[in-house]
């Protein structure tokens with residue numbers, strides 16, 4: 578099996594790379610990345626190769642089509658900082674380049690498993706279902722919605738091509754530290770609190786998110802690889818938890834009693850409440866999340882401490 582992982586030096590992509598090389602030791606795995614938010618240290622121990630390049634570069638896709646052939650593409654590369662406001666850059670990187678990728682997949686007859694986002698739902702009413710509430714509030718969410726539209730168009734025109742889109746909710750876990758301020762709040766709060774500093778969050782910490790541990794996200798990707806399906810799926814736990822709850826769990830796990838400091842949210846747009854309906858992924862992919870927030874944080878803290 579020949580595998581291409583775009584964004585493989587990043588958080589989710591590198592975790593997929595390690596899971597694949599363990600489960601399929603004979604697979605030939607290539608990471609394609611421009612190292613804008615990824616880091617080589619995420620790939621220490623990775624036995625495959627790296628192609629350094631930008632997914633916006635059409636010549637790169639031509640070069641890949643001429644010189645490589647892949648059986649499957651995990652597409653994770655994107656501008657992942659949701660506060661970036663440059664609309665052209667966001668659209669070119671996240672959405673337009675996807676057409677070149679899908680055209681290459683057509684030529685190779687490769688399965689495509691790509692990252693969309695819960696950002697497509699904006700502040701619509703939870704629980705979020707795949708067909709409803711597609712009202713992104715920022716250009717990041719809009720670019721992901723456009724990726725889904727492009728994917729649906731290819732699914733319709735080329736039904737033999739297998740395309741799976743994952744609307745990840747809030748993913749946390751090892752290898753996200755190089756995302757800096759875009760790393761999960763779980764990571765940022767854990768590091769602060771481990772240094773004895775008080776956690777700081779937006780007033781009043783009751784905003785809720787569907788937090789999903791990286792192991793469950795990797796599992797979803799492996800299921801998509803193994804199953805003969807196409808479609809767009811929410812990948813989350815199906816449960817929303819608040820930032821105050823994260824701090825409570827961290828205080829308990831770290832044996833600290835640090836008091837929360839609240840401050841005003843500086844953004845015009847902020848998702849107040851996300852919670853996925855994961856019944857479609859459960860029914861069509863057999864996806865069942867294994868980690869509750871408590872279990873995910875406990876597992877993650879072992880890695881952060883190490």
Ligand SMILES: NC(=O)c1ccc[n+]([C@@H]2O[C@H](COP(=O)([O-])OP(=O)(O)OC[C@H]3O[C@@H](n4cnc5c(N)ncnc54)[C@H](O)[C@@H]3O)[C@@H](O)[C@H]2O)c1
Nearest residue numbers: 584586587588589611612613614615631632654655692748
């Ligand atoms: N982490 C989450 O909570 C979350 C939630 C929803 C969706 N997603 C999506 O999952 C995917 C992976 O996100 P992540 O959390 O691993 O973020 P990440 O920033 O760690 O990974 C993105 C990777 O893509 C690379 N990249 C960026 N622009 C590129 C370009 N033009 N050409 C080549 N490589 C480029 C970066 O260097 C990085 O390695 C993204 O598509 C993201 O939008 C993530």
